[in-house]
Amino acid sequence: MAVATPLVNEAPRVVLSARGLRRDFGGFTAVKDVDLDVHHARVHALIGPNGAGKTTVFNLLTKFLQPTHGTITLLGEDITKTAPDKVARMGLVRSFQISAVFPHLTVLDNVRVALQRPNRLATQFWKPLSALDALNGKAEELIRSVGLEKEVNAVAADLSYGRKRVLEIATTLALEPKVLLLDEPMAGMGHEDVGMVAEIIREVARERAVLMVEHNLSVVATLCHHVTVLQRGEILAEGDYATVSEDPRVRTAYMGTEETS
Amino acid sequence: MTLTLDLAKRKERSPFIVQTVFLGVGLACLLLAPLFFYPVFLMKLLCFALFACAFNLLLGYTGLLSFGHAAFFGGAAYFTAHAVKEWGVPPELGILVGVFGAALLGAVIGFFAIRRQGIYFAMITLALAQMFYFFCLQSGFTRGEDGIQSVPRGHLLGVIDLLQPTNMYYFVLTVFVIGIAIIWRIINSPFGMVLKSIRENETRAVSLGYSVRNYKLAAFVMSAALTGLAGGLKALVFQFATLTDVSWQMSGEVILMTLLGGIGTLIGPIFGAGLVVTLQNYLATSEFPVTIITGVVFMVCVLLFRRGIVGEFYNSRLGRKLGFEHRHKH
Ligand SMILES: Nc1ncnc2c1ncn2[C@@H]1O[C@H](COP(=O)(O)OP(=O)(O)OP(=O)(O)O)[C@@H](O)[C@H]1O
Ligand SMILES: [Mg+2]
Numbered sequence: 143m144a145v146a147t148p149l150v151n152e153a154p155r156v157v158l159s160a161r162g163l164r165r166d167f168g169g170f171t172a173v174k175d176v177d178l179d180v181h182h183a184r185v186h187a188l189i190g191p192n193g194a195g196k197t198t199v200f201n202l203l204t205k206f207l208q209p210t211h212g213t214i215t216l217l218g219e220d221i222t223k224t225a226p227d228k229v230a231r232m233g234l235v236r237s238f239q240i241s242a243v244f245p246h247l248t249v250l251d252n253v254r255v256a257l258q259r260p261n262r263l264a265t266q267f268w269k270p271l272s273a274l275d276a277l278n279g280k281a282e283e284l285i286r287s288v289g290l291e292k293e294v295n296a297v298a299a300d301l302s303y304g305r306k307r308v309l310e311i312a313t314t315l316a317l318e319p320k321v322l323l324l325d326e327p328m329a330g331m332g333h334e335d336v337g338m339v340a341e342i343i344r345e346v347a348r349e350r351a352v353l354m355v356e357h358n359l360s361v362v363a364t365l366c367h368h369v370t371v372l373q374r375g376e377i378l379a380e381g382d383y384a385t386v387s388e389d390p391r392v393r394t395a396y397m398g399t400e401e402t403s
Numbered sequence: 404m405t406l407t408l409d410l411a412k413r414k415e416r417s418p419f420i421v422q423t424v425f426l427g428v429g430l431a432c433l434l435l436a437p438l439f440f441y442p443v444f445l446m447k448l449l450c451f452a453l454f455a456c457a458f459n460l461l462l463g464y465t466g467l468l469s470f471g472h473a474a475f476f477g478g479a480a481y482f483t484a485h486a487v488k489e490w491g492v493p494p495e496l497g498i499l500v501g502v503f504g505a506a507l508l509g510a511v512i513g514f515f516a517i518r519r520q521g522i523y524f525a526m527i528t529l530a531l532a533q534m535f536y537f538f539c540l541q542s543g544f545t546r547g548e549d550g551i552q553s554v555p556r557g558h559l560l561g562v563i564d565l566l567q568p569t570n571m572y573y574f575v576l577t578v579f580v581i582g583i584a585i586i587w588r589i590i591n592s593p594f595g596m597v598l599k600s601i602r603e604n605e606t607r608a609v610s611l612g613y614s615v616r617n618y619k620l621a622a623f624v625m626s627a628a629l630t631g632l633a634g635g636l637k638a639l640v641f642q643f644a645t646l647t648d649v650s651w652q653m654s655g656e657v658i659l660m661t662l663l664g665g666i667g668t669l670i671g672p673i674f675g676a677g678l679v680v681t682l683q684n685y686l687a688t689s690e691f692p693v694t695i696i697t698g699v700v701f702m703v704c705v706l707l708f709r710r711g712i713v714g715e716f717y718n719s720r721l722g723r724k725l726g727f728e729h730r731h732k733h
Contacts (some may be wrong), residue, residue, distance in 0.1 A: 258596065399577065
C-alpha cells in the first residue's frame with residue numbers, strides 16, 4: 143500500500159508528548175503506560191479497536207480528564223495540571239467524536255463564536271452584535287474552505303451529520319491551533335467530504351501537528367506519517383503505516399476485526 | 404461572491420420593522436396604562452417583570468437555573484430601604500445601593516454555585532439564599548419579622564415628588580425601560596453570544612478556550628445586579644422591605660413567571676410576570692387559594708405551551724411570518 147508522502151516544510155520536532163499516561167475508572171484501567179510524541183508538521187494516527195481507549199487518551203491530553211498517572215508536555219510546558227480551557231488557549235485544540243457544534247446557532251455564528259476569543263471580541267457586553275461583523279471575512283474564508291458556503295445561514299442542528307463534522311473542523315481551525323486533535327473527523331461523512339477533509343488535514347499539517355483517531359485505514363495509509371496502535375489501553379505497535387500494518391500482532395488484534403471500508 | 408450576498412441578506416428589513424412596531428405599541432400601552440389601571444398594581448407588575456427578565460438572563464441565555472434569586476431581589480429591597488430611610492440618600496442613589504449590594508451578594512453566591520452544574524447548582528443557590536434569609540431574620544438592620552417600614556420615596560433628583568403616584572409610575576417605567584434595554588444589550592452583544600454558546604454546548608465552549616466559569620460568574624453577577632434594580636425599585640414602590648421578598652417562595656415565583664412566559668425570549672418573562680401578578684391581584688379578593696390556582700394555571704400552561712406563551716407565539720405560523728421565529732432547546 144502507498145505510504146504517505148510527507149509534506150514537510152520544517153524539521154519535525156516534538157510539540158506534544160505524554161509519558162506513562164494512565165487513567166483508571168474505578169477498578170478498570172482504560173489507558174495504561176502510554177508514551178506518545180506528536181511532531182510538528184506531521185499527521186499522527188491513533189488507531190485501535192472500539193473501546194481501546196483512543197478517546198480517553200484525547201480527553202487526557204486535552205485535560206478534559208485528569209490522568210491517574212503520567213505527565214503531559216505541550217510546547218515545552220508541563221500541562222499535567224492545567225485546566226482544559228487554558229490548554230486550548232495554549233494552542234492544543236480538539237474536535238469531538240460526537241460532533242460538537244452549537245446546535246441552535248447558524249453556521250456563521252458557530253464559526254464566529256470560535257473566532258471571538260482569539261480576536262478579543264468575547265467579553266464586550268456593551269457592544270452591539272454588529273461588532274462581530276468584523277469577523278465575517280475570516281469566517282467566510284473558513285466556511286468556504288470546508289465547502290459550507292451554501293449553508294452559511296442554516297442552523298447547525300439542521301445540517302446533515304457529515305456537514306456538522308465539517309463545521310466542527312472549521313471552528314477548530316478558526317483557533318489556528320498549533321496542535322490539532324481530531325477524533326474520527328471523517329466518521330459519517332460522504333465520499334466527497336472524506337476526500338475534502340483529508341485534503342484540509344494535509345494542508346493544515348504543513349505548519350501544525352495533527353493527531354487523529356481514524357477507523358478508515360485507507361485514509362490512514364495515505365494521510366498519516368506515523369501510526370500508533372492502541373489495544374485495551376496499551377500501545378501495541380508504532381511506526382509508519384507500512385511497518386505497523388505488517389506487524390502480525392496488529393493484524394490479529396485490529397486489522398482482522400475492523401472494517402477497512 | 405455568493406457568500407457575501409448571503410451575509411447581507413441575513414439582515415432582512417421586514418421583521419425589524421414589525422418588531423419596532425410591536426415595541427412602539429407596547430411602550431404606548433405602558434405610557435397610557437395609568438389611565439386605566441391602578442398605578443400601584445402597574446408598578447408591582449413592572450418590578451416583577453424586570454425581576455423575571457433579569458432572572459431569564461441566567462436561565463434562558465446562559466442555561467443556569469438559580470433557585471436563590473429572592474436573595475438578590477429581597478436583599479436589594481433591604482439595602483435600598485435602609486439607605487433611603489437611615490442614610491437619607493435620594494431615591495436614585497438608594498436604588499444604586501440596592502444594585503451594588505445585590506451584585507456583591509451575587510458575586511459571593513455565584514462564586515460557590517458555578518462550580519456545580521444542573522440540579523447541584525440550583526441546590527447551592529437555594530441553600531445560600533436560605534442562609535441569607537436567616538441572616539435577614541436575625542440581623543438588626545432588617546428589623547426581623549417587621550421588616551423596614553415606611554420607607555420614604557423622596558424626591559427624584561431633588562425636585563420630583565415621588566409620593567405623587569403618577570410621578571412614581573413614570574419613574575418606575577423609566578427604570579424598567581433602562582433595565583430591559585441593558586438586558587437586551589447584554590443578550591445581543593459579543594459577550595451574550597458566548598453565553599449562548601455555553602448554553603448550547605458547554606464542553607465545546609471549553610474546548611474553544613473559553614473559561615466558562617468566568618463567563619458564568621459574570622452572567623450571574625449581572626443577573627443579580629439587575630434583579631437588585633427590580634428589588635430596590637419595589638422597596639420604593641411599596642415603601643417597605645420584608646422577609647417575603649427574600650423567601651424561597653419568591654425564588655420559585657420568578658421561575659414560574661419565566662417559564663410561563665417563555666425562557667430564552669426577551670419579552671416572555673414580562674408576560675409571565677404580568678400573568679402571575681394579575682392572577683394574584685385578582686385572586687387576593689376572592690376565596691380561592693392563590694397558590695393552588697397559580698399552580699393549576701402553571702400546569703395547564705406547561706402542558707399546552709411547552710415553550711411558554713411568548714415562545715409558542717414566536718414559533719406559531721403567525722409569529723414566523725412576522726419574523727419572530729426563534730429556536731431554543733428544551
Ligand atoms: N468516563 C468513563 N467512565 C468509565 N469508563 C469509561 C469512561 N470513559 C471511557 N470509559 C471506558 O474506557 C474504555 C475506552 O473508551 P474510549 O472511549 O476511550 O474508547 P475508544 O478507543 O475511543 O473507542 P471507540 O472506537 O468506540 O470510540 C471503554 O471500555 C470505556 O467504556
Ligand atoms: Mg472514541
